[in-house]
Amino acid sequence: MRLPEVDAVIIGAGAAGPIVAKELAFAGWRTVLLERGEWNTAADCRKDDLRNQRTSILGHPFGPEDEGNPRVVVERDGRLRVVEPSAGGYHNNAACVGGGTLSYGAMAWRFHPHDFRMRTEYGTKVPAAFADSTLEDWPIGYDDLEPYYEQAEWEIGVSGDDSTNPFRGERKRALPMPPLPPTREHEILWRGALRAGLHPFHIPMLRNSVPYGGRPGCMRCRWCVGFACEVDAKCGTQNTVLPRALGTGNLTLRTGCQAQEVTMGPGGTATGVRYFDANGERQEQPARVVVVSASAIESARLLLNSKSNLFPRGLGNRHDWVGRNLQGHTYTGAYGLFADDVYDDLGPGASVAICDYNHGNAGMAGGAMLANEFIRLPIQAAGIRPPGVPRWGKGHKDYFRTNYRRLVAVQGPTQEAPTFGMRVEVDAEVKDKFGIPVARLSGLKHPHTIEVGNLMAEKAEGWLRASGAETTWKKGAGQGISGGQHQAGTCRMGRDAKTSVVDENLRIHETENVYVVDGSVHVTNGGFNPVLTIMALAFRAGRHIAGAHRVRG
Amino acid sequence: MKRRSFIAGTAAVGGAGCGRGEGPAPGYRVxxxxxxxxxxxxxxxxxxxDDAPGASWAKVPRYIDIQLTxxxxxxxxxxxxxxxxxxxxxxxxxxEGMAARLELMEQGKAPRELFADGGKDAFEMVLAHTLQGFYGSPRHGGNRDYVSWVLLGVAPVPVRGREQAETGKN
Incomplete structure (x- = not known):
């Protein structure tokens, strides 16, 4: 049924949607926020090592459900495979209020200033990275985002200390919370980094180290990334900006609602959103402004499923850019075994990082931040072993019981060279439980990305050796596309409507009132976890939208 | 596109061998x-x-049996x-001949009349599930008394008021 018109409808209550909702609600806009999942809380923290957002062997608690939400994956040999959300290849993030921010590891990175201008930095120096890639500068730079990075750090809450990182962009204000006290592993790696001439610092984290925002500090348990925080010390959108936005009385949150299409008027003006509500009934929500914040894969799917006279191939897709350039990160790194126990059972685990290799690697375009890994529960570590150690039998058991507490992992998210071929389409045949065509994923990594990733693995191994690891081995780069929790790039931001999907204010080219606000708009995804950049862009877009469109009196 | 193969996670292969007509073992589901x-x-x-229990004592088969339902x-x-x-x-x-046979299966060298692919698929499937049942949470039926966690030196930390969620029912 057709509902009363509102000022704005936002699709997706993940990392970005609730931030835009908060900015608009505070500006007096009557706003509706649609979320296909449920509102989970700390009470839903089950600490189940086989069923969580990171290790989904037996499923995952924060969505989407395995039943009725398939995707299609195109294999390297061209075969099509239908996958369910908890299976590999689906590239799931989450489907719940807060999205990935409910259960993430919560690293809170600002991108490096160079990350916004990859062509300027590397176009002539590293031509290999540009052959058959869409590597490009962003239309905005670090300085444009700096105030919004700060806003995200303070409104949502970040702990850490990057004052000893000489490679960071200018920061006007320190982080609101100090880092957690160091673990044994942190101290070992810190000293090793200094010995190797590197520059270690405390990772910024969207996690309370002390009471902040009305919630307690981290209790340092083993169950962090992939789980909801039992004491609600992780800072997501669901426990920060969203309650504040609801407090204005201007925002309505509707859960269990799956968007079907953005409805368009005769020209470039959207009229609202058609969706299925929690009872499976079709609804139409008219709105003066439509904001798509469903994450890179689902936002692209929604736009491609929104066909109109002006956009017969999908909203914003007149030049075939929607769904292109899908990128997450190429994770590579190394493992090290130490002579003595390094495990002291203090979460969250990841704490020390270096940015020495994000840029300036000879012959390489970009690189990665390197950091120690989150605590590995036994099932997560059971497959990690040096070459030559058996996978089963007495050899496995002896190795694992001796070395579980001596293992350190260092890894990093290598920045990828996006390509046209790494992409999201909608499948012609497979549909979800509502009959909406589902996302189809295909493509292979750019060869340069694999080179950079493998170099980062060498650097990680070097750091472990300098820290005293006796046995080390590398984890190199895979060939397949990345996406998952870091998915980005599918609705590129740019000035030219022919080579991008949204403008620098994140409005879809040739539309009056449709915005995409999530990782989709990233031109490149930095050598860092992307969430703080998504949040900063959302604060910036929210402020812009509130100023650019007049609300009815 | 002309042809597409739908493999939803794992395709079911027909031809249940033994077990037809028999009920589940006492204490098991299937x-x-x-x-x-x-x-x-x-x-x-x-x-x-060895000096510590293995997969049998930890009730790994119970984990697999439960998940098969x-x-x-x-x-x-x-x-x-x-x-x-x-x-x-x-x-x-x-x-007693099990370990030697598993080594052959791991290399895909089991008799083809028994395992069409030389045993590799079945070997990988059971190995993955055994690791899960041995190292995963006891609430799913394996890892009895957190035996593997004790073995690794990470004894389970009881969280006050959350014992039920931590251990579930065995």
């Missing part, structure tokens, strides 16, 4: 006594007891087929 006996020896060879239900025909093949293969040697 696998028969013969099947449990073979699976128990298979898992135990993958993670054997839930998340892994589509794998039941493949399990039945693999266990029947292993049973035939072991008929002469008995379970």
């Amino acid at each position: 696998l028969t006594e013969n099947e449990i006996r073979t699976l128990d020896a298979w898992c135990e060879a993958l993670i054997p007891a 839930r998340k892994f239900r589509r794998l039941l025909p493949r399990y039945r087929e693999a266990l029947a093949a292993m049973e035939r293969w072991l008929a002469a040697a008995g379970v």
Whole structure:
């Protein structure tokens, strides 16, 4: 049924949607926020090592459900495979209020200033990275985002200390919370980094180290990334900006609602959103402004499923850019075994990082931040072993019981060279439980990305050796596309409507009132976890939208 | 596109071998006594007891049996087929021959008349599930008394008021 018109409808209550909702609600806009999942809380923290957002062997608690939400994956040999959300290849993030921010590891990175201008930095120096890639500068730079990075750090809450990182962009204000006290592993790696001439610092984290925002500090348990925080010390959108936005009385949150299409008027003006509500009934929500914040894969799917006279191939897709350039990160790194126990059972685990290799690697375009890994529960570590150690039998058991507490992992998210071929389409045949065509994923990594990733693995191994690891081995780069929790790039931001999907204010080219606000708009995804950049862009877009469109009196 | 193959996670292969007409073993949900006996020896060879318990004591077969009625239900025909093949293969040697046979399967060198691919698929399937049942949460039926966590030196930390969520019911 057709509902009363509102000022704005936002699709997706993940990392970005609730931030835009908060900015608009505070500006007096009557706003509706649609979320296909449920509102989970700390009470839903089950600490189940086989069923969580990171290790989904037996499923995952924060969505989407395995039943009725398939995707299609195109294999390297061209075969099509239908996958369910908890299976590999689906590239799931989450489907719940807060999205990935409910259960993430919560690293809170600002991108490096160079990350916004990859062509300027590397176009002539590293031509290999540009052959058959869409590597490009962003239309905005670090300085444009700096105030919004700060806003995200303070409104949502970040702990850490990057004052000893000489490679960071200018920061006007320190982080609101100090880092957690160091673990044994942190101290070992810190000293090793200094010995190797590197520059270690405390990772910024969207996690309370002390009471902040009305919630307690981290209790340092083993169950962090992939789980909801039992004491609600992780800072997501669901426990920060969203309650504040609801407090204005201007925002309505509707859960269990799956968007079907953005409805368009005769020209470039959207009229609202058609969706299925929690009872499976079709609804139409008219709105003066439509904001798509469903994450890179689902936002692209929604736009491609929104066909109109002006956009017969999908909203914003007149030049075939929607769904292109899908990128997450190429994770590579190394493992090290130490002579003595390094495990002291203090979460969250990841704490020390270096940015020495994000840029300036000879012959390489970009690189990665390197950091120690989150605590590995036994099932997560059971497959990690040096070459030559058996996978089963007495050899496995002896190795694992001796070395579980001596293992350190260092890894990093290598920045990828996006390509046209790494992409999201909608499948012609497979549909979800509502009959909406589902996302189809295909493509292979750019060869340069694999080179950079493998170099980062060498650097990680070097750091472990300098820290005293006796046995080390590398984890190199895979060939397949990345996406998952870091998915980005599918609705590129740019000035030219022919080579991008949204403008620098994140409005879809040739539309009056449709915005995409999530990782989709990233031109490149930095050598860092992307969430703080998504949040900063959302604060910036929210402020812009509130100023650019007049609300009815 | 002309052809597409739908493989929803794992395709079910037809042809349940043994077990037809027999009920589940006492205390189990789906696998028969013969099947449990073979699976128990298979898992135990993958993670054997020494001075600390192995997969059998940890109730790894119970984990697999429970999941074969839930998340892994589509794998039941493949399990039945693999266990029947292993049973035939072991008929002469008995379970003492298990480890040597698993080594052959890992390399895909098991007799083709028993395992069409030389055993690699079945080996990988049971190994993955055995690691899960041995190292995963006891609430799913394996890792009895957190035996693997104690072995690794990360004893479970009881969280006040959350024991139920931590351990579930065995």
